[in-house]
Amino acid sequence: MITRVATFAMSERMLEASLRTQSRMSEAQLQQASGAVSTDYGGLGRSAGTLVSLEVSLARSKSQSSAAEEAGNRVQVMYDAVGSMSELMSSFRTSLSSAISAGGDDDATLAATAQSLLEELASLLNTRFEGRYLFAGSDTGTAPIDLSAYAATDAATQDTSYYQGNSVKASVALSSERTLTYGVTGDASAFEQALRALSAVANATTPPDTATLQAISDLTVDAIDQLAVVQAKLSIDAATLERSAAAQTDYQDEATSLISAINGADVTAIAVELSSYETQLQASYSALAKVQSLNLMDYLN
Numbered sequence: 001m002i003t004r005v006a007t008f009a010m011s012e013r014m015l016e017a018s019l020r021t022q023s024r025m026s027e028a029q030l031q032q033a034s035g036a037v038s039t040d041y042g043g044l045g046r047s048a049g050t051l052v053s054l055e056v057s058l059a060r061s062k063s064q065s066s067a068a069e070e071a072g073n074r075v076q077v078m079y080d081a082v083g084s085m086s087e088l089m090s091s092f093r094t095s096l097s098s099a100i101s102a103g104g105d106d107d108a109t110l111a112a113t114a115q116s117l118l119e120e121l122a123s124l125l126n127t128r129f130e131g132r133y134l135f136a137g138s139d140t141g142t143a144p145i146d147l148s149a150y151a152a153t154d155a156a157t158q159d160t161s162y163y164q165g166n167s168v169k170a171s172v173a174l175s176s177e178r179t180l181t182y183g184v185t186g187d188a189s190a191f192e193q194a195l196r197a198l199s200a201v202a203n204a205t206t207p208p209d210t211a212t213l214q215a216i217s218d219l220t221v222d223a224i225d226q227l228a229v230v231q232a233k234l235s236i237d238a239a240t241l242e243r244s245a246a247a248q249t250d251y252q253d254e255a256t257s258l259i260s261a262i263n264g265a266d267v268t269a270i271a272v273e274l275s276s277y278e279t280q281l282q283a284s285y286s287a288l289a290k291v292q293s294l295n296l297m298d299y300l301n
Contacts, residue, residue: 047262054262058255064173065248070130071172072241075182077129079234082184085124086227089194089220092117096201096217100210107207114201121194122147122162125186135186136165144186145195152199155216159196163187174244182237190226193219 092114099110122145125135136144144165152159163186171181197219201208208216 051259051262054255054259058252058259060176061248061251061255064175065245065252067172068174068241068245068248071170071180071182072238072245074129074132074134074170075234075238075241077127078134078183079231079238081124081127081134082190082227082231082234085121085191085194086224086231088117088121088124089197089224089227092198093217093220093224096213096220100213100217103210111202111204111207114198118147118195118198118202121191121198125191133165135184135191137185138168138170139165150195150199151203152196153203153205155196155200155212155219157196158192159199160187160192162195172241174240180237180240180244182234182241184230184234188226188230190223190230193223193226197223 095110095113099107125145126143127134128143132140133142133144134140136142142164145162146164147162150159150162165186167185167187169181169185170183171179173179197216200212200216200219
């Protein structure tokens with residue numbers, strides 16, 4: 001334009017400087033909004049590889065801690081169920097002691113009690129949690145205990161015909177190097193003994209004599225002792241899973257802190273930087289407007 005007095009080069013330089021400042025300001029605004037230094041790995045340079053590794057490790061840790069917590073919940077439900085079984089069998093032992101003391105005078109009442117407790121025990125062993133039968137091994141969709149064809153009448157003979165599950169126990173990865181096998185299946189000795197003791201009274205073809213009742217009482221005591229062992233094992237499993245989940249949570253906190261150190265933006269510093277950019281842009285636009293307002297006619301007049 002003929003009205004400019006040698007201002008073209010100066011205007012171009014000032015405009016380029018303004019655009020660079022505006023670009024840096026837009027980048028800072030994006031960092032302030034996202035809280036991250038860069039929204040892609042390309043903006044992190046050599047730190048990108050470290051960040052990717054940390055993010056993958058963090059995702060794996062979250063998956064493992066979630067699995068440990070889920071397994072811990074199942075173990076807790078199993079622990080509570082076994083505790084109820086112990087109480088049930090202790091009650092049955094008391095009934096047996098009374099019957100032995102009475103010399104078998106109330107066999108019908110004892111048989112009814114045994115039948116009721118047998119069904120209750122089966123119900124506890126068929127405990128279902130989050131859609132899974134907990135005592136069925138890996139066959140979690142099938143109720144493990146079926147009493148329809150079960151009638152153990154000999155207190156001395158082991159009988160697991162009631163069991164419909166399998167012997168594969170559940171397992172969970174606690175880390176990349178460690179896996180925990182946890183839980184107990186419905187055919188475990190403690191459960192078999194408890195069911196056999198109850199069935200021997202409930203399904204007896206003739207009223208049991210005192211010697212038979214004593215043998216059943218001894219079997220009941222063994223079952224109670226075995227249930228205590230099972231419960232102790234479940235307690236150990238629960239503690240292991242709890243420690244594992246806690247350790248993973250600690251690692252996640254550390255990894256999150258490292259990720260933030262690599263890609264986390266200092267919002268306070270960015271706010272100061274944005275204020276500086278805004279001041280620079282205002283000054284640049286003012287100067288640019290002044291330069292572009294120069295007109296040859298102003299000097300000729």
